[in-house]
Amino acid sequence: MESWPPGGSGPAEAGPRLRGLRGADLAASASLLSGAGAGAEAGCSAPAVAAVLPAGGSGERMGVPTPKQFCPILERPLISYTLQALERVSWIKDIVVAVTGENMEAMKCIIQRYQHKGISLVESGVTRHRSIFNGLKALAEDQPNCRLSKPEVVIIHDAVRPFVEEDVLLKVVTAAKEHGAAGAIRPLVSTVISPSVDGCLDHSLERARHRASEMPQAFLFDVIYEAYQQCSDYDLEFGTECLHLALKYCHIKAKLIEGSPDLWKVTYKRDLYAAESIIKERISQQICVVMDAKEDEEHVGHRLEEMLKNELNHVKVTSGRDLQQIILEQCYNFVCVNVMTSDFEETQKLLNMLEESNLSILYPVVVISVQFLDYESVPFGQKMENLMQIREFAKEVKKTNILLYGLLVYYPQSTICRVG
Amino acid sequence: MESWPPGGSGPAEAGPRLRGLRGADLAASASLLSGAGAGAEAGCSAPAVAAVLPAGGSGERMGVPTPKQFCPILERPLISYTLQALERVSWIKDIVVAVTGENMEAMKCIIQRYQHKGISLVESGVTRHRSIFNGLKALAEDQPNCRLSKPEVVIIHDAVRPFVEEDVLLKVVTAAKEHGAAGAIRPLVSTVISPSVDGCLDHSLERARHRASEMPQAFLFDVIYEAYQQCSDYDLEFGTECLHLALKYCHIKAKLIEGSPDLWKVTYKRDLYAAESIIKERISQQICVVMDAKEDEEHVGHRLEEMLKNELNHVKVTSGRDLQQIILEQCYNFVCVNVMTSDFEETQKLLNMLEESNLSILYPVVVISVQFLDYESVPFGQKMENLMQIREFAKEVKKTNILLYGLLVYYPQSTICRVG
Structure with a gap:
């Protein structure tokens, strides 16, 4: 049985499922949980946490034919770095990755080659929301094909954010247990504007009053699953924000957590360059x-x-x-x-x-x-x-x-x- | 006398003020101007265009002590790349850079070392808007210390966007001549949300209906100068968007121009890595x-x-x-x-x-x-x-x-x- 809070975890397992050993750093954050219902003594039963990773995108913004989550960084696909970042967190039990049927075999090869553990694959949908929904269904006990056990809290993350750290994952999970939903945010880099139909400025938003919604996000499983079950086809087709679904369909106001700049999403070719340099710097x-x-x-x-x-x-x-x-x-x-x-x-x-x-x-x-x-x-x-x-x-x-x-x-x- | 449209420019001058020779690519865009009042025949008088570059920021988001515009990329300060990108455009007459008094000498050294031409320096203000206003004052004929001639159109750009190309500069200048104001935009990478005072989600914005406002922007000089003269101290202190000032004080709805991913702003350390890789790739x-x-x-x-x-x-x-x-x-x-x-x-x-x-x-x-x-x-x-x-x-x-x-x-x- 894993101990909880995570700050009390023992040393990492051998093998590529190497775990971060930043227990001391995390103890402070973990203690937040004690007020939120989870036992703070080592050995208490852990709240079951799973993660869903939509990875069905085509990466059209990257300007390269390979979907960005499969682009190589130092010869290894981007998604493998993200899986490593999640699986080294001992208290995440299951990771469900949604990929297209076309990329299913490639994904299996990546898992085998880099010895990723605890990963389940589901087929992605045509949009991000549909992919996430498919991932949630694989975790829900009411589904006929459910192979996994239903978690109390589910993390939703992006395959193309490889530098997520355990502390921010812990913060969103802790906040999700308390508030029902939580997500990482960052200050806006550019002012956001609203264009009129003729391509002119209609109005601009005050930058200081808005934030970029980033990943990871976390939800009580029942909240987000309920939201996806109820949401409209329009939401599934054109929506981009899970926090919005929790608000609209379950009236849950997500807690917002300031994340670090590391949470950025690999979107353009320049981001691949940046990711490569960051990884090289870290290991060198x-x-x-x-x-x-x-x-x-x-x-x-x-x-x-x-x-x-x-x-x-x-x-x-x-x-x-x-x-x-x-x-x-x-x-x-x-x-x-x-x-x-x-x-x-x-x-x-x-x-x-x-x-x-x-x-x-x-x-x-x-x-x-x-x-x-x-x-x-x-x-x-x-x-x-x-x-x-x-x-x-x-x-x-x-x-x-x-x-x-x-x-x-x-x-x-x-x-x-x-x-x- | 320079010819206009810019597609008709002759070959570049020798020396570090090397000019792009993409005349053929630009001829199509330049012809847009003929309907906007400027003569299309080679040799017609050019609309006077100047650029203002606020460079007084402290770069606190970068996590390094050097302001980001002075961070070295391949041993050369970032701002020098941006100056190079602007000065190789033959129809930009003057470039006014606003820097802090503290960095004035360093900036003069950069101009000398990399042989930048046509640059004037003014002291920056404590905010971005105040720095831009100081740059505009140096171009306005009604100011006692005015050393430059008033342009018809002024480009406002950031010192930390080194990859701006002549075609987007031409597009914003052309649109500014027609509409009074114009600015480059990009699709949003993340959903934008509005937090409530208690740090929870208040509402999220539909990503497809909003855009990130980027640089360069261009304005009829009289429009933006009027806007800055009229705008409130609150705007000067807390505002971030020049297009907003033109709208609020001169009722000018800026034309929005879709820019390329290259327009991104060097904000974090990872952006320096990316910029370095892009430059290395280009020259190699x-x-x-x-x-x-x-x-x-x-x-x-x-x-x-x-x-x-x-x-x-x-x-x-x-x-x-x-x-x-x-x-x-x-x-x-x-x-x-x-x-x-x-x-x-x-x-x-x-x-x-x-x-x-x-x-x-x-x-x-x-x-x-x-x-x-x-x-x-x-x-x-x-x-x-x-x-x-x-x-x-x-x-x-x-x-x-x-x-x-x-x-x-x-x-x-x-x-x-x-x-x-």
Whole structure:
């Protein structure tokens, strides 16, 4: 049984369903729930939460033939990033994705390839609202084909908003439990105007009094399902706003939650560029230096740490004991330092852990194995042997998306303090 | 005297004030003007057009200490890209930029460094509307400090929308001449909602009936200046929409012009990433292959052209005669092919033209000088001499932001058909 509030979750599972470990950050938000009926003690039964992800769009605004949710970012489809963001939240039980019949097979391949868990697929409708409705039907117990259990709260999110964080999901779910409906909002970037039929300005809206309605949104399941069952064909065809349906058909005034700029929707080609840069920045800003606890090595390691800290946000140095934890926290860059040893035992141990973790399914993992060898005592033949050995390793692990590089540093022992 | 309509403009001036040469594309739009009072024959007097660019914002949404208009993209401040986009339009006479007193010196440095022309600076106000008003005052003849001549039409644009194209500027100016006011619009990306005072949903707006008001906008100068003179302090403090002022104070219903996605405003850090990728893509997608008209070389050149066309959008092959024109069209990548010659005459000629053009003030220009030499007839010593010569050239031109690379291809003459 999962514990609730989510702040009390244990460490993440291994595998690509890696979970965020920001329990401490979330404890404050989670405590909000205690006043809203849910037990705040660890181990209380969790309110059942599911998510519906409409992904049937054609992406015509993107200007590319592939629907935007399937556009690759660093070779991986956008929707896979969004699924990862949702499935690493331990208290979301089921994720229902609505895709077109045409894309059903492609979606199954994505789920298999990136080892997504807890995903159910339903066929999308011709509009966004119809797709969401199909997703809700799969969760409703009154439907003949219902394969899932009805949640208390349902999150509705977009397949093309990959950077959603656990804290905003928690806030909308918590508010939905209290108010029946809740949604993330953002300030307007441009003034909104209303054109007249002849293409001229009729009136403009005061920017400060309006907000952009973003995703995620969350609803008591019974509220939003009722709203969809009652709503008109016109709403299903031309509507765009789930909060509006809850208001119109169930008289529920949704609680509005200020979201972060990260919630933006990938809409145009430029957004793909931005998403790629954000992901690259995130994964390139953390690095872990692995080394033995020997004194020489520590010296080198701490010099390296100092230098790396000038360039990168997250630099960790470990003797290897907490490597498992660092891998779970999704570090993609490792430097393995070996002083005065010509074997690759440490590197091999790290590679094994990385392979077991499946971390490299999501992005390539970079490992640089550095060997410091005293050139006075190591014969040339052994240098070459070392070189060959690491090339063999590199060839092998490349198959699992781990990029291994070897760096041999030969030095006269007296100058070690200048190395690193 | 500039000719009007702008479709009739001559080729661009040399120097960094390089002008777009899309006259043919624009002729159709420009002809719209003939019905609006402006003469359509080449040589008719142009309606005087100026632009005002409010650039006094603090960029607090960006999450970085530098105001966003001064954030670097590929090491060059964002506002410089926007100025370039405006100043390459030959029929915009003056550009007035409103910056804070604090940033006045930095702005002067940018103008000098990137050789922007026709720019006047005024001090910005504490709000966007006040900054625009200060810009208009600098253009109005009734002001004591007026240094510029009053335009018939004034464009208002944002410093943080660097990708504005001449065609949309022409459309808003043409429509402003006819209607008194005009502005670019875009479909809404998100539904807009109105919150109640308790932070809940009051109502949502039908997305299809509303538009985002973007920039550029254009106005008959007398209309917008009158509106600013009459408008209330409340408008100046809290308003965001110039079209609204023209409507409220001069009863002018602005014509709305559908703009392209490129008009978006750089607002968040992700937008800087996107802008950088767009600029990189644009400048990396065109390449010019320069070669002698000798038969061997043509063969190599056309093989190269075929291969490059698989990768890039704009590949040109020239014997050097139209190089001036290609440089004016802002091509930043050159391959200079030399077959069976060991001198760098062609490369040197290209480098001279590039240096004269000042093209590399805006972005680095990349030149790859390829020499094919028969290894059977060229002694080793000469190889090295060639290598050294190009390194000297490269060192020299790097000072002017031209990146020169040398590629020496040695081959047995019988296999030339496999080279390239």
